[in-house]
Amino acid sequence: MKRVKIIEEFPIPWSEATIQAFRETLLAWYDQEKRDLPWRQTKDPYKIWVSEIMLQQTQVNTVIPYYERFIEALPNIQALAEAEEETLLNLWQGLGYYSRVRNMQTAAQQVMGEYGGQLPKTAEALRTLKGIGPYTAGAIASIAFGEPEPAVDGNLMRIVTRLFEIGEDIGKASTKRQITAYLYQMIDPKRPGDFNQALMDLGATIMTPANLTPELSPLKAFDQSYQHGTAELYPVKKSKVTVTEHSFLAYILMNPNGEVLFRKHGEGELLTGLWHFPLIEQTLVMDEATEQEMLEPLTDWLTGTDLAFSKEQFHLSLPQAYRYDREQLLRHLPLVKHQFSHRLWYVQLVPVQVNQSSNSLSGQLEWLTLEELKTYPMSTLQTKLLQRWLPDLGV
Helix, strand or coil, X not given: CHHHHHHXXXXXXXXXXXXXXXXXXXXXXXXXXXXCCHHHHCCCHHHHHHHHHHHCCCCHHHHHHHHHHHHHHCCCHHHHHHCCHHHHHHHHCCCCXXXXXXXXXXXXXXXXXXXXXXXXXXXXXXXXXXXXXXXHHHHHHHHHXXXXXXXXXXXXXXXXXXXXXXXXECCCHHHHHHHHHHHHHHCCCCCHHHHHHHHHHHHHHCCCCCCCCHHHCCCHHHCHHHHHCCHHHCCECCCCCCCEEEEEEEEEEEXXXXXXXXXXXXXCCCCCCCEECCEEECCCCHHHCCHHHHHHHHHHHHCCCCCCCCHHHEEECCCHHHHXXXXXXXXXXXXXXXXXXXXXXXXXXXXXXXXXXXXXXXXXXXXEXXXXXXXXXXXXXXXXXXXXXXXXXXX
């Protein structure tokens, strides 16, 4: 059994009395100081699962309204399993990392087909579901089902490395095994969900990365890094992944009917299923680009679409004086910066007026009014682009 094996590999350097005192101290603090969050008002495994997936990569205060809206629209596993993709993406719009909600729907379909519509009750079984890793499985199993399974996230790793002054890189598998082994031995078997949530709250409020108020920690008596003044040394992390920079042109194609062209990103693309202005990666040196050079990538892209416009049928939608003055041209083409994990995008907005429209488009291209667009799922990037182009639009 995994639990027994790693405990034997990494026995905790505490006595049973110390472990029990630690549990009592931590849970007494939690009972007084725990955060009032909507998913803590329920033991429904589905709602706990939704909250845990949303909380990945997203701040608690941001998640709350999304969680409430999602649960109202899709109140159970069956509703999630059967939801239309656009419904899912609209409910998730603004949270980013859309693979999370797609994986969650796949997992819901697994649950309907393999588990009779009920989430499995053990962390081991939960890990067989799409998008549920060790942390999420531990959180659901402990909170919803009372299984003494740690939910090892960044907060818990930071706390444990400080408590025991573990100086190994937390990116190493052996360090994660040691932290997990210690937590298996520390977790309260009677209140495992509260134990995990207490450590999450402590890591989010007091034992933070900056560690600005260490004197407020209820765990000072157990914390070697507090006693030695070394908290800022833990956890030890390997150097961060390099952020790569990319430049894009976002073409705002407007037809004579007052509609704008939008494209739905296909399978395998970043932001799959979401609607955007046509985005074309480019290598132009923008402060040296002419109008013709700015439109050449668009001309090339249009040849592979249903829109057979010739270059004579569109032009930059700017006053003519700006179009031939490079400095004025750049000043009136807004630049938006947006980061996706380890990719930093610089997106130049290029408004283009088209002299005709086309009614026969593929499913990935649509002419839409701005009001119509509000009902389509968009990424945070597209929302930024719209807000920069039309600040009064209200998206």
